[in-house]
Amino acid sequence: MPLFRAVLSQHGGAKARAGKRKVRKMKWMGSCRQTEEDGSIPSLTRLCLLSLADNMKEVWVKDYADKYLDQYSFSYIMGPFNLLPGDLVEELTRLLCTRKQLSRAALHLLLVPQLRNLSLERCPGLVTSALCSHIAARCQGLWSMDLSGAQQLPSKVLSETLWCLPALRSLSLAGMTCDRCVVRTIAHRCRLLHHLDVSRCHFLSPAALLPLAGGAFCSSSASPSSSSSPCTSTSKSPISSDPSSSFSAPLSPLPLRSLLALDTGFGEQEGDPVAAAAYLLLSLPSLQTVALDGLSQACCIIDRKEFSQTDEFTDREGVPRLREVWREMKLRQGTDSWRNKREAAATDEEYDEEEDEEEGIMWEGYGGENEEDASRDEETSCSVSQKGKRRKRVLSQSGDESLILNLKDVKGLTCDGLNSLGRLCPDICSISVNADDHEDTRGRNLHSLLAAGLQTWSGQLQSLSIHFPGPLVALLPALQVAGSSLVSLTLEGVKTSPHTPLLEVIGACPRLRDLLISAEPPTFPQEEEDEVNQHNDRDLPRLPKLCSLTLNFSYTHSQMKPVMSWMSLKTVLRCLLSGSPLLEKLSLVSLPCPLNCVLQDVLRMGGLNLYPSAGSTDLPPMPLGRVQHIDLLRTDVEMTTVGNIMQRSKRLEFVDVSYCWQISQFEWLHYETFSNIQVVWK
Secondary structure, three states, X not given: OOOOHHHHHXXXXXXXXXXXXXXXXXXXXXXXXXXXXXXXXXXXXXXXXXXXXXXXXXXXXXXXXXXXXXOOOOOOOOOHHHHOOHHHHHHHHHHHHXXXXXXXXXXXXXXXXXXXXXXXXXXHHHOOHHHHHHHHHHOOOOOEEEOOOOOOOOHHHHHXXXXXXXXXXXXXXXXXXXXXXXXXXXXXXXXXXXXXEOOOOOOOOHHHHXXXXXXXXXXXXXXXXXXXXXXXXHHHOOOOOOHHHHOOOOOOOOOOOEEEEOOOOOOOOOOHHHHHHHHHHHHOOOOOEEEEOOHHHHHHHHHHOOHHHHHHHHHHHOOOOHHHHHHHHHHHHHHHXXXXXXXXXXXXXXXXXXXXXXXXXXXXXXXXXXXXXXXXXXXXXXXXXXXXXXHHHHHHHXXXXXXXXXXXXXXXXXXHHHHHHHHHOOOOOEEEEEOOOOOOOOOOOHHHHHHHHHHHHOOOOOEEEEEOOOEHHHHHHHHHHHHHHOOEEEEEEEEOOOOOOXXXXXXXXXXXXXXXXXXXXXXXXXXXXXXXXHOOHHHOOOOOOOOEEEEEEOXXXXXOOOOOOOOOHHHHHHHHHHOOOOOOEEEEEOOOXXXXXXHHHHHHHOOOOOOOOOOOOOOOOOOOOOOOEEEOOOOOOOHHHHHHHHHHOOOOOEEEOOOOOOOOHHHHHHHHHOOXXXXXXX
């Protein structure tokens, strides 16, 4: 089908527009050099994709949109993109999404059979029933699909689409009209699924997630209205003549490694989220990343074996009681432990035999040694044997004393569940805690609870996120416990004062790559600067690996300028900006201190080596030399300072200086007109 013949026939008038096209080409070549994050010249493949993205609307899409888009519905399009490898089509789709240039017609052309990954999270408005029918017909080999935020898509259409995508490994449906029928379809058709995100799906009750754990959940008792359910539409699928009949057959649990289901709908009873979370934790043995409502209480129930609390829920939903599920998982874990012990014992026996052979050789070669040497060899042999016995004893204890879950990344916790989680999941490396300011029944403060709970994973925790509507200083003990190994730290909702020990927080987490603090500004002004401002910059802590820094202070919309109440924050900012040469993303919003003078000081530092390493003679990267994205909303920054940063960083692509009262519209227009960098000002 000659989809693009009309476009080719128009090339006769190309000479008349040659000059204009040459200017456009030169401008594009200048802009594409800045698309590479490492500052290198783009590869030929990258240049071709950029050319396709720039010409998609006027060349590739125009003929299809004008002649075929609304007149026909093609099951398959013989266009130019079905000749490209799937990874190049995926990269082109991502480019168009990032630039907000992806249209309905362009998406039709890019839905090719070789596509393996499709993400429409950035443009959920394009996800319609008609588009889903195209996806189901053309892209049945998809491994990953993200339709998050497409709220206008009916549940019935979503179920029909997923029925045709059995190869999915990753599926994100966050914020969609996902319900029990959709989950049933996933459980029966997407048998290879490893990642599922159904967060913010408010039509999804906690009990609706149970089909993911296998079993016969689609009987008439579980779904009284199955005859009118959207699932019946799957009977039209060409893959199965009667798929609804297969819903009654028990299924094994999905091999899910990641399940995100925070902020879903409500259950019939108050304790439904807790019971459902406990059931899923015990029924999905491959889970490593989890975010569930009621997760903390579920961990407490499993740890304390208080399974009777969930009997009403399991009986109502027609699933095995939690004690039975726990016994089955314990038996499975015991079998795995026994297998591990056999392998370890075999290894120890081989090791002992090798030691015996080596000792025999030693005795043959050194038969005339004294008794002291013989005693030392005997002690060595005994220590090897004891080491093997100790290893067997540890394996035995781990298999007999307690149940161990394989979780490594946990979100949606509260402080009262940290101790139980520590006993159930010793391998946690990422955790998100919602810490409300309260005391438990034993009278312990929240910060002591948090510090004690994180002690289990001290030295191994890599990512920590805490939402805490209290003073930041109260979190310092917890950060001193877990901070040595952290590479990502997020603190949300904390309150600050002029004496908040922010430098101590930085010093407790020396390996950070990402730091985000969303805080309340001080409620009273600082009378005089702290003594820390008198310290030498060499004595201050630094974050040499930091790549992303966000300091976001809340403000009232009636305020044009934030209240300058934390003057010593300037020292902290100077420390962070000058001591983090790898910084790529910088967001400083509504700071309660002057920022312009800090940025000028950092820019003047240039190539000064404030933190020399032993034996190093090379100049370090200049501060702010690698930054790509900057947000400076509601600060006193001046346009001259922003211009100096733009000259310093050759990778800078975006600057937001909205509501900066020191910048005029004339200055903004000057930089917006004569710079390839996107500058936002309001």
